[in-house]
Amino acid sequence: MCKTTVGVPLAPFHGPLPAVAAMITDHRRIDTLTGVRVCAARRSCMIVGMSLTNGEISGVAADMDEGRARERDRRYVWHPWSPVGGADQDGPVLVSGQGYRVRDAAGREYLDAMASAMNASCGHAHPALIAAAERQMSLLPHFDLSVGTHLPVGRAAERIGALLPQGLDRTLFVNSGSEATEAAVRIAHNYWTNKGEPRNRIVTFAAGYHGTTYVAQHLSGLPTNAVYGGEPFPVTRVRPSLPPRELRTPEALPVLVEEFERAVLDGTPPAAVFVEALLNVGGGVILPDGFLRALRDLCDRTGALLIVDEVFCGFGRTGRMFGFEHDGVAPDLVTMSKGLSGGYVPFAALTTTEAVYSSFAADPLIGGLRYGHTTGGHAVACAVACAVLDVIEERKLVEASAVLGEQLLAGLRPLLDHPEVSDVRGLGLVATVECARPEAAADLVAGARAHGVLLRRQGTAVMAIPPLVIDESGVAELVRVTGQALAAL
Template identity: 35%
Template sequence: MNLDDLVFHPWAMQGPRDVPTLVGGSGSHVVDDGGRRYLDFGSQLVFTNLGHQHPRIVAAIREQADRLCTLAPGWASDVRGEAARLIVEVAPEGLGHVLFTSSGTEAIEHAVRMARLFTGRPKVLAAYRSYHGSTTTSIHLTGDPRRWASDTGAAGAVHFFGPFLYRSAFGSATQEEECERALAHLEQVILLEGPGTIAALVLESVTGSSGVIVPPPGYLRGLRELCDRHGIIYIADEVMAGFGRTGAWFGVDHAGVAPDLMAFAKGVNSGYVPLGGVLVSDAVYELFTTRPYPAGLTYSGHPLACAAAVGAISAMRDEDTIAAAARLGSEVLGPGLGELADRHRVVGDVRGIGGLWSLELVRDRVTREPLVPPGATGAATAPMAAVVKACLERGLLPLVLGNRLHVAPPLNIDDGDAAAGLAILDEVLSAADAHAA
């Protein structure tokens, strides 16, 4: 019996699967049950920011397990408090408290709940080409096709177009035009929806799995100003972008803005034990000093997860991971992926920052027709399935979503491994070129 067949798998048709069974790992590599090594070029789902089996994180988990494995959230915990302190220290100014969750999805749910309680308003704005999670509120806020099967139109979610020059909704020719027109569009959506009905705006600081879209200069500052003008809570979704992934502690740091609430997860502890959370501004925090916050989680601030966060953040500081991630993008991945785009006609666009990049694969560079259509399933996904298969055959774990090949290795990957991964992608894209005009 294949034990994997007993597992009900998320985001997949059920039934036998042809995937490696991974049983070990170290650094930027994982190992299957046959002893074969794979280069993890997507950090799993972009969360192993410090790679696999980092000794500082493993030791922190082990030491905490020897002291106290678990604790209900109502009791004070030294390791929970220390994790909160380290997170607040690297967060934007004014975010002084942490609600711990078990995931990014839960973090979005609670951030939205706080915003609605704070403002007394029902609606939440979110961008198309976004992903915020798969629970009820977060999947309604999600703007890409993963929302379609679950969207009832009843969660108060209102979508708008964010800036995306490659597929501009505004006919822009430059990043400056795209920024200006996207902000004007957003203002119109706010005015037409009724500012007094909008509790919050939630936005990935750098769009992650829906396309790796870096906002143009000035966009986040303009968005912050619109939220301030209309009394709207600005929720930054930093679940994927946070904790070094973009070459800064958080994606908003590149723009020098501070949100009212900030959702995080993934890189906070490299995903070694499930952990997420909401960083809460002083104003929102004060509301709940005079009334209880009407929600909770059994595993909020789980000691093993918080210990992993303490180990990870401490290691990132000592190892200068933020600078390493910035260099990874500017000197290794950015130039390397640009060269691949020059060589392969199937690559329509290269986008990214720090350790978060995407190759958008197209059938035609002129029309920009995606290699597979949005929301495709079954046989229509065959070209991208072939890309995955070719990567695995060459010892590379890829991260493929829609028509995009995402590149997000551990932030501490060495240059040799990064070059090896790019060389494999070069071979894979040579085969994929057959699908392009």
Template identity: 40%
Template structure:
């Protein structure tokens, strides 16, 4: 692990947090800065080190984006080489080699129909782009009334205006300023306290589309919800694909968290054997080494724009769309996944983690254990108990993610068997300790 810089070593974590509290505006305010906030100064493999020299096993991959861990030399070298040659060039009036090659590479991975990729900078931007494509697509085809985007409850699609509006539970936007045309329905796999695994679990969506299909532009789905690790049943995803096809509605799949290996396949939709019309990816695409996201569409969707330039075109973009160094990182990440057996490791470690966590199912205060690949969640009965589990884990030297009452595990895809055991043993112990404490 790289040693901290002289500047960071000269200040303690407490000193830095004091400055942080005075000057930084953190995401997801009110600020979460406290004496327990980790100021990370170095990382190596699956571990990070704070400014006071304490080491932690990062079981959440930073923000689920450090998918290849820290210090991945092939990715760093690819970025460095590209920066020395050309950091980027305006994609609005030109192009660059890494962007061209990465778009070609993505088309080779996503399947026979997903062929056109638009690059942007973050998952939120990717979802905004996908929504805009869907609405423009319908309007150009002569259906301007098709503006509604339907999403599922408990989903998280980003923090920008339209992305946040795609789920009532995750939107920070006040009702009086929220954009219109967004509807949330009950997600498949849940009916009260019961789990519904078959196509009958999408009755709410079916009913909505039956009544409102002619004004619906797209259905937006996460194959595995990042908020709580709910796995979309494969049968439900196939049924949603069929409903969209029947009614001329586009299917947008949000694989910002799951794309590029998180579930043990390159893309989570492969488990169900379906393809979306629009695919949004980000976190795993550059493994946290650069800011990069991709929106990949079918040839059919792209051709509607290409044939109707006088009506639409696609007047949308970002200064850093297709940033050359970021795209070089994406190419190196894909190379690493394909040559280093990453997907097979995800499948093996994911099964190992779920098996080792099985004892928590019967513990007081635990409601569920679920997951796919290396996206696993333990749901507690209340958020306060989940917060205590997270604190116990940190005390054991392991950083985890808490969303509401769920502890979400999403370690780097390169995690070893021994590190997986360490996470599972610590979580079993933490859940046991939290169960014995007062509610």
């Protein structure tokens, strides 16, 4: 291992150190990006445990004490989706990652079967993504897209448009899936107003999840997403009569389609039908083949826009570039995030048709969309997104997701013999072990973590969502440890 003068470890270089690496060794004060440039240029090394502040490399060895880190965290950090108090906030204190593995402050290594926040599509510490960010930072971090443009935003929009069905080629960039949802609802409402035929009702799944802004939470019927105050617009939430383990069967298709038809036809004409391609937070629920095709037909008959939320599924997660491709449909609007930037920078997008876009010429105030964010379409994020798409294509990660996903599902299916397991299902690199009780699900996740695998829990559903760069040995380890943790219940 090579080290800086303050003891920050660097992964080994292969071959002679470049001059800039020697500078790191000899000088305390450096350009904050020098270390990243070294690794990005070499593609064979990665700096870990480095903290850079005001141009200095600070020794982080003293900061690696796990107890001290937890104490500081409990004192100052407000964790989302977590009980106030912090007494039970004993999750790992992570300091570094490589590929599909992460390491905590105590030196423990984990297989990251959560893909971080379900967004580490290309894995951790990918040199091409770091290089893309550094290169764009050195040129132009960002510029306000309401008064000008920059090169990466056009490139990113063009790349996304080339991946989507023909006609979906107008993209708005935001910072998160929640913001993409907010924008999609606003665009759907305004589209009908622009046409002189106002509509504002949205039809969706009660167990759907589209983010945590006020509008996004209002769409959902999940108890944790309940909002307080007046209803900003009407939402019809469909609660399937069949349990999750039956929804993916051919027999479920006519039942689910009929339930959505009733929701769409019973009431004022909806502005849009807004659904996920796979219900993620709602329990890793797989929908029956042909469902999105039926929704497309229903929307065509009623004029409603079809909005498909690909925030979770998009960019290879389900074994296709987009989840809706399994049904061969073209939505009117698509929301995207997570895998688009690989978790390296906050980034999200909404793509729609020229018909929807051009309708905004009728806006009475500015003749365009009155919506946007300070860092929407951030130049660095756009550059990273283009690099992510390069990695996905070059490494054929979509195809790998389909193949390795089948291996993962085949390995987990025998868990159905356990009395605490009610279903095992999967699509691409999304595998769900549904437990009979929430307590069993929590114990399964805890047991897997104790053996070096981080799984995600949504109620009674335990989900394995590894980075798309996982390999066969990683899948085998994931299956083995999950089985061991279940057997120990």
